[in-house]
Amino acid sequence: MSVAVAIENLSIDFRVGSGRFSAVRDVSLSVADGETFGLIGPSGCGKTTVLRALAGLNTRWSGAISVFGTPLTAGQKITGETRRNIQMVFQDPYSSLHPRHRISRTLGEPLAVNGAENVDAGVRLALDQVGLSAAIAGRYPHQLSGGQRQRVAIARALLLKPKLLLLDEPTSALDVTVQAEILNLLNDLKAAHPMTFVLVSHDPGVIAHMCDRGVLMHRGEIAKALDRAALAELATR
Ligand SMILES: Nc1ncnc2c1ncn2[C@@H]1O[C@H](COP(=O)(O)OP(=O)(O)O)[C@@H](O)[C@H]1O
Numbered sequence: 181m182s183v184a185v186a187i188e189n190l191s192i193d194f195r196v197g198s199g200r201f202s203a204v205r206d207v208s209l210s211v212a213d214g215e216t217f218g219l220i221g222p223s224g225c226g227k228t229t230v231l232r233a234l235a236g237l238n239t240r241w242s243g244a245i246s247v248f249g250t251p252l253t254a255g256q257k258i259t260g261e262t263r264r265n266i267q268m269v270f271q272d273p274y275s276s277l278h279p280r281h282r283i284s285r286t287l288g289e290p291l292a293v294n295g296a297e298n299v300d301a302g303v304r305l306a307l308d309q310v311g312l313s314a315a316i317a318g319r320y321p322h323q324l325s326g327g328q329r330q331r332v333a334i335a336r337a338l339l340l341k342p343k344l345l346l347l348d349e350p351t352s353a354l355d356v357t358v359q360a361e362i363l364n365l366l367n368d369l370k371a372a373h374p375m376t377f378v379l380v381s382h383d384p385g386v387i388a389h390m391c392d393r394g395v396l397m398h399r400g401e402i403a404k405a406l407d408r409a410a411l412a413e414l415a416t417r
């Protein structure tokens with residue numbers, strides 16, 4: 181199987197006052213194409229920091245990262261096909277959707293920018309894929325439930341058919357019943373359109389339900405590699 185993500189000796193520091201804070205140290209991992217790979221660990225252990233580097237949202241890192249065989253370059257934006265291939269879904273869909281744009285615009289703009297011929301049809305299809313009716317297009321984010329907002333955020337991430345979807349605690353802002361619906365939606369979407377997922381969560385149950393493999397992080401480092409059995413075991417503790 182080919183490699184979707186290869187990370188070697190990734191280290192990330194932040195400037196704090198006059199000093200440096202080491203948020204991620206010497207993280208190495210690889211994710212096979214088609215896998216759902218979990219990053220788990222307590223709040224503050226560096227999960228989001230790893231994901232932001234992988235998404236190109238933070239380019240100040242050292243080490244090596246490659247995505248589908250293309251190396252990312254520290255200090256440089258990700259461009260072209262690799263840019264389109266990597267999409268991210270954030271924890272809080274309320275802050276990740278533009279509050280004053282209707283959903284038709286949030287979903288329609290990326291389609292238009294990328295040359296879609298029929299933007300309205302594209303928006304309807306995108307909504308349908310995540311189980312939302314076409315009527316949602318006319319609404320603003322505040323007129324949707326939390327679960328509906330996260331469905332829109334997922335629809336937006338999938339518009340350009342990415343090969344790698346980075347999911348940062350995608351359900352932790354949602355009610356438990358809605359959480360399960362969103363996780364099942366993600367699994368259904370992955371079954372319908374082959375993708376690789378990297379899923380961040382502090383919840384062992386979520387990781388065990390979703391992931392093929394993963395790593396446990398602790399204070400910026402990988403504490404343990406987790407296979408399926410280890411993931412299941414983690415969830416029962
Ligand atoms: N921009 C930043 N500046 C300074 N410290 C940061 C910044 N972003 C994250 N951190 C710190 O890095 C550590 C890891 O953060 P994060 O990756 O968000 O953790 P997690 O997602 O696992 O909860 C935390 O101690 C956090 O406070």
Ligand SMILES: [Mg+2]
Pocket residue numbers: 227228229349
């Ligand atoms: Mg986080």
